[in-house]
Structure formats: structure tokens, C-alpha cells
Amino acid sequence: MEFLGYERPDGSAGVRNHVAVISSGRCANEIAATIADSVQGAVPIIHTHPCVRLKNDNEWALRVLSGIGSNPNVAAAVVVGIGCENPSSSKIGEEIAKSKKPVEVLTVMASNGFQDLMDKGLTTARHMVSQASQMQRKPFPLSYLALGVKCGGSSAVSGIAGNSVTGRVLDRLIEAGGTAIFSETTEVIGADHLLAKRAINEQVAKRFREAVDRMEGRIKATGEDIRGTQPTRGNIAEGLTTIEEKSLGALAKTGTTSLQGVLEYAEKPLGKGLFFMDGSAMTSELIIGEAAAGVHIHIYNVGGGVSSSFRCPPGWMGEIPILPQISVVSKLSKPRDSQEKEFFDIYADTIVEGSESVDQIADRFFEEIIAVASGKLTRREMRSGYREPIVMYTTGPIL
Amino acid sequence: MKKAMRIDPKDNTATALSDIEAGETVSLVSKSGQVGEITAKQAVPLGHKLALTSIGKGDKVLKYGEVIGLASQPINKGDYVHIHNVESALLPPPKEVK
Numbered sequence: 396m397e398f399l400g401y402e403r404p405d406g407s408a409g410v411r412n413h414v415a416v417i418s419s420g421r422c423a424n425e426i427a428a429t430i431a432d433s434v435q436g437a438v439p440i441i442h443t444h445p446c447v448r449l450k451n452d453n454e455w456a457l458r459v460l461s462g463i464g465s466n467p468n469v470a471a472a473v474v475v476g477i478g479c480e481n482p483s484s485s486k487i488g489e490e491i492a493k494s495k496k497p498v499e500v501l502t503v504m505a506s507n508g509f510q511d512l513m514d515k516g517l518t519t520a521r522h523m524v525s526q527a528s529q530m531q532r533k534p535f536p537l538s539y540l541a542l543g544v545k546c547g548g549s550s551a552v553s554g555i556a557g558n559s560v561t562g563r564v565l566d567r568l569i570e571a572g573g574t575a576i577f578s579e580t581t582e583v584i585g586a587d588h589l590l591a592k593r594a595i596n597e598q599v600a601k602r603f604r605e606a607v608d609r610m611e612g613r614i615k616a617t618g619e620d621i622r623g624t625q626p627t628r629g630n631i632a633e634g635l636t637t638i639e640e641k642s643l644g645a646l647a648k649t650g651t652t653s654l655q656g657v658l659e660y661a662e663k664p665l666g667k668g669l670f671f672m673d674g675s676a677m678t679s680e681l682i683i684g685e686a687a688a689g690v691h692i693h694i695y696n697v698g699g700g701v702s703s704s705f706r707c708p709p710g711w712m713g714e715i716p717i718l719p720q721i722s723v724v725s726k727l728s729k730p731r732d733s734q735e736k737e738f739f740d741i742y743a744d745t746i747v748e749g750s751e752s753v754d755q756i757a758d759r760f761f762e763e764i765i766a767v768a769s770g771k772l773t774r775r776e777m778r779s780g781y782r783e784p785i786v787m788y789t790t791g792p793i794l
Numbered sequence: 795m796k797k798a799m800r801i802d803p804k805d806n807t808a809t810a811l812s813d814i815e816a817g818e819t820v821s822l823v824s825k826s827g828q829v830g831e832i833t834a835k836q837a838v839p840l841g842h843k844l845a846l847t848s849i850g851k852g853d854k855v856l857k858y859g860e861v862i863g864l865a866s867q868p869i870n871k872g873d874y875v876h877i878h879n880v881e882s883a884l885l886p887p888p889k890e891v892k
Contacts, residue, residue, distance in 0.1 A: 552841050554858070555799050555809050559825065588884075589860060634809070634842035636855075636875070637882035640862035647801075647858060747811050747840075749797050753825035 396571065398540065398768035399532035401470065404495035408535040409467035410691045410768040413438045413717060414523045416473045416516070417460055419487050419502075420480030421445055424784065426509075427475050430516040436524040437473075438716045440464075441784045446481045449791035457482035458661040459787045461490030462687025464498060465663075468717050470527035471497035473519050475512070478504025497523060532770065538572030538667065540768055543685030543693045543718070545579065545678060546648050547710060550633060550698030554644025555753075556725035556743045557696040563757035564694075564764065566650035569668050576664065576690055577649050578672040578681045580610040583642060584621060590646060590671070595653045602657040606673040613790065648696060660788045661687035678710035679786040686718050692767055693720040697739070713781035719767050720775040723760070740773050796820040798832060798844060802859030807843040807875050809857070814838040822846070835872040843875040855880050 400408035417440040418427035424441040431439035440463055444456045460482065464472035472491050476484035488500035499519045506512040542565065546558055565575045583590055587607045594600035614621055625638045635641045655668035661684045664670045674684050682693050693715070723741040736742055741760050745751035767773055798808035798820050814820055814834045822830040838844045843857065849869040854861045867879040 550841070552809075552811070555801060555811075559801065563825075631877060634839065634876070636843070636877050636880045637863040638884060639860070639882060640857060643858040643860050643862060746799075749811065752823070752827055 396537050396765065397534040398537065398765050399770065400535045400539065400768065401467075401530050401532060402535075403467050403470075405493075407467040407494075407689070408539040409470065410540075410770070411468040411717070411719065412436075412470045412527050412530060413468055414471050414473070414520055414527055415440050415464055415469045415717065416475060416520055417464055417487065418442065419460065419474055419476035419482065419484040421784075422480070423476045423503075426503075426512065426516065428782075430473070430475065430513065430520050433517055434520040434524055436528065437520045439782070440716055441782075442787060443784050444787060445793065446479065447794040448481075448789065449794070452787075452789040452791045453481050455660055455789065456787055457486060457490065459683060459687045459785075461487045462661050462663065462689070463683070463717055463785075464491035465494040465496075466686055466689055466691075466717055468691060469496070470530065471523035472499075473516060473523065474498065474500045475516055476500075476502045478502035497526070499523075536572065537568060537765075540568060540692070540764075541574035541576065541664075541688075541690040542568060542764070543682065543688075543690035544575060544577045544648055544696070545681050545693070546645060546696035546698070547678060548698045550726050552726045552747055553696065553698035554640075554647050556746045557698065557723045557741075558644060558647035558725075559753050560741075560743050560746075560756045560760055561648040561694055561696055561723065562650035563753060564650075564760050565648070565669065566652055567757070567761055568764070569650065569652045572667055574664060574667045574670065574690075575649070576658070576670045576672050576685050576688055578674040578684060579645075579676040580606055580673050581614075581621070581676050582645050583607060584611060584625075589639070589642060590649075590654065593652075593654045595655050599654055599656055603654065603671060606657055606671070610673070658688060660684045663688050674788050677786065677788075679783075680788040682711065682715060682718065682720070683785045684788060686716075690718065692764060693718045694723065695720055696723045696725070698725050711783065713783055714779055715775060716782075716785065719773045721760075721763060721767055721773050722775060738774050740767075740775075795831075797823050798838075799823050799825075800829060800846060801825070801857060804859045805856045806845060806847045806849055807855060807857050807862075808832060808846055810834075810838045810840055810842055810844065813840050814844070833872050834874070835870060836874040838874050845869045845871055845873045845875050847871055854883075 416431040428439040431437040658672040797811040863880040
């Protein structure tokens with residue numbers, strides 16, 4: 396099986412062909428957004444990272460912003476800044492340049508003022524879009540594809556419907572040589588041993604346990620202990636009996652393949668297969684971490700109920716830059732929820748209704764992934780006109 | 795007929811795919827299709843579990859092919875399985891729900 400993608404100079408393949416206009420610090424957001432909004436095909440990457448953060452968070456911001464620029468869904472990138480940011484515009488540009496794609500760095504300090512920067516930015520973005528628009532999709536094997544995954548708004552049937560189906564789909568992609576990344580360190584606390592058992596070797600298992608211990612240490616440093624708070628009263632009402640059952644339901648979305656590696660937030664995997672990324676359970680942070688690690692498509696699994704109703708299932712309003720997102724819903728129990736069917740790409744409630752098996756849904760879900768990888772727009776991508784800054788995972792204080 | 799799903803062949807529990815009444819016989823399905831029938835001894839709400847075999851006190855309760863806890867009471871085939879007869883093998887339940 397193959398998908399139709401865009402060939403990149405570093406040997407990867409993109410499923411979209413964006414020109415990213417990346418703001419290197421929040422002070423340049425308006426510049427980046429203004430340039431991108433003036434050029435069709437350009438996407439602004441704006442965020443809230445200030446220069447008043449500690450080294451670790453600045454390094455992560457560098458990895459996120461350069462990772463988005465390096466993502467195969469990006470044909471070319473313009474980095475715009477004032478010139479005094481941390482991470483610096485030039486460093487972000489240097490990192491993106493390692494992917495061999497066209498990248499330009501423009502700062503106010505290196506220009507003849509603001510208007511000169513805007514003119515240069517617009518000219519550069521137009522040129523890049525013009526070049527990108529001449530590229531043609533060509534066939535690539537599925538081993539070129541990487542998926543990011545997250546579940547949320549879990550319901551009583553999440554583990555058997557959406558998460559089981561997603562697990563089947565991930566297994567199938569990985570069998571075909573592809574890659575998948577999941578995250579949410581807090582989600583595995585209490586059942587971490589179940590995932591450690593799936594590690595490819597003791598080194599990976601050890602790194603995984605260290606990531607869990609580190610997250611738990613950060614939580615404990617605030618005076619809270621989250622072990623012993625799971626499953627929640629709401630989970631028990633939905634039928635989840637123990638922490639093991641809850642975590643296994645969440646882990647069902649990762650399928651059954653071995654864990655190949657543990658990544659830091661926004662770190663790129665070095666091999667193929669299933670990877671765990673350390674990070675929070677906040678959807679918007681997680682999607683951006685996975686995008687910076689190079690995934691092509693994000694899969695978001697919604698359990699049902701109110702989380703399927705507010706029309707922003709990823710916990711992120713408006714447009715998601717760079718990545719197409721395939722949204723899956725497990726259960727639409729109320730008439731209020733049923734009207735939302737139109738806003739999901741994959742409707743997995745048929746398992747509960749009894750009209751389809753897990754395998755049958757996995758079949759059409761897999762076909763949808765290939766279609767989206769080949770250019771089909773997702774429901775989420777078709778929504779435009781409202782945008783929020785991207786959100787990055789941080790652990791240190793704002794100074 | 796209503797359904798309950800046995801997620802893994804090793805499982806000794808199945809998950810109700812709709813609200814099941816006491817005494818009701820439902821179709822048991824796997825990920826690929828029907829594999830049998832099971833009669834519920836007590837009512838089992840949607841998303842909750844019932845036992846597919848008898849499970850002795852202290853024995854493993856399995857879902858997803860993995861241990862989700864240990865039986866804290868003897869469980870009969872068809873019984874409703876939840877916090878009244880299963881405990882985590884890892885952690886005690888949260889204090890507020892004890």
C-alpha cells in the first residue's frame with residue numbers, strides 16, 4: 396500500500412505542503428501572522444514563549460519551533476523575529492536548515508526597520524509558496540508515515556471502541572514499517588509497569604520508568620500525590636474498576652507492538668515503530684510536541700458525551716497548524732451529541748450499536764489515513780478563520 | 795440481541811455494549827464477530843463488566859488480556875464485576891470511594 400506525498404530534500408515525504416512563517420519569540424507574532432495571512436498557502440506559527448524563561452524551557456522552545464519547521468509537511472520556512480529572542484531566530488533557522496529545505500531568517504534588528512522586514516518577509520513567503528505550488532505528489536510506501544495519537548473525554552466505551560480501533564490501526568501501520576508516537580506521562584502513572592513490559596529492551600524500559608518518576612517527582616514537589624486518586628469517582632460510575640483497567644483502556648490506543656524508544660518532549664525518533672514521548676496530558680501541548688517530532692497526521696480519539704459536543708475536540712480551538720487531524724468518536728449517546736457526528740472523521744459508535752466490528756472500523760479508518768495522507772482534507776482542516784497561538788510544554792518558571 | 799464484548803481471548807470478563815438486565819442472555823462478541831452467548835446474573839450497565847467464568851477469591855480478573863485486578867469475593871459466571879468484588883493488584887482504591 397502507498398500514499399501520495401511530497402518528496403523532501405532530506406529523504407522524507409510530506410502529506411501537506413505548507414510554507415511556515417515561524418515567529419521566533421512572542422514579540423514577533425504579529426509580524427509572522429501578518430505575513431502568513433497575506434500569502435495564500437503560508438501558515439503562521441505563533442506562540443506565547445517569552446524570553447524570560449530558564450535554559451531548559453528555551454531549549455525545548457528551540458526544539459519545538461525548529462521541529463515544526465523541519466516537519467515533512469512543511470515545504471519551506473521563514474523565521475521572523477525581532478532579533479533579541481531566546482531561542483534566537485538564527486539558531487531556529489540553522490536547525491531547520493539541517494532538513495535541507497529552503498529556510499530564511501529575517502529579523503527587525505537585521506533590517507532597515509519594521510516595514511523593510513515586512514516587505515522582505517512577504518517577498519520570501521510568496522517566492523516559497525510559488526515554488527511549493529509546483530511540486531507534485533508521488534507514491535511513497537507507508538513506512539514513510541508517522542502518526543501522533545491522543546485520547547480524551549474518555550467514556551465507558553473508549554477502551555473498547557475508539558482506542559481499540561486506533562490500536563489496530565497503529566499496529567497495521569507499524570507492521571508496514573511506519574511510526575507512531577503517543578505521550579501523556581501522567582496517564583500511565585499507576586500502571587507504568589504494564590507499558591515497561593512492552594519495551595524492546597531494558598534500556599528503553601529504564602528510560603520509560605525514569606520519565607514517569609521524573610513527572611511524579613515534579614508533581615510531588617508541589618505537595619500533591621496523584622497515586623491513589625485513580626480511578627476517579629466518574630470513572631467508577633462509567634464502569635472502570637481499577638487503575639490497571641483505566642490505564643489499559645488508554646494504552647489500547649497504542650496497539651500491541653513493542654515500545655521502541657522513549658523521547659523527550661518534541662524529540663525526533665531515530666527509528667521506526669512505536670515511541671513514547673514524555674509530556675503532559677494537555678492536548679494542545681501534546682499535538683505540538685508530536686508535530687515537532689515529525690509526525691504527519693494526528694489522531695484524536697474522543698470518548699463521547701460532552702467532549703464530543705463543544706466542537707473543539709482536541710482541547711484546541713480553531714486551526715491546528717501543519718498537521719491534519721483525524722478525529723474519532725466512540726459514543727454519541729445523547730441527541731445533543733448526535734448532531735456532532737458531522738464534525739468527526741471516524742464514527743466508531745457502530746461497535747456499540749452492533750453494526751460493525753472493531754476490525755471493520757479499523758479497515759475504513761486505515762483507508763481514511765491513507766486518503767488523508769494523500770491529500771483528503773479532514774473535518775478539522777476544513778474549519779478556518781480562527782486561530783490560537785501554539786502551546787509548548789514547559790517545566791520551569793517564567794522569570 | 796444485546797451484546798457484550800470479550801476484548802481478548804484470555805479475558806474472563808466481558809464489557810456490556812448496552813444496559814443488560816438481570817437474567818438477560820446477550821451475544822458475546824470479539825473484535826471480529828460473535829463468539830458465544832452469556833447470561834447476566836445481575837444488571838450490568840453499558841461499559842461495565844460481567845464474568846465469563848467463575849473466578850475464585852484472590853484470582854486474577856482479566857480484560858484486554860491483562861490483569862486488571864484480583865477478585866476480593868468469589869465471582870460466579872455471569873456476575874456483575876466491579877469495585878464490590880474486584881480490587882487493584884497495585885493500589886488500594888481512592889479513599890473517598892471506599
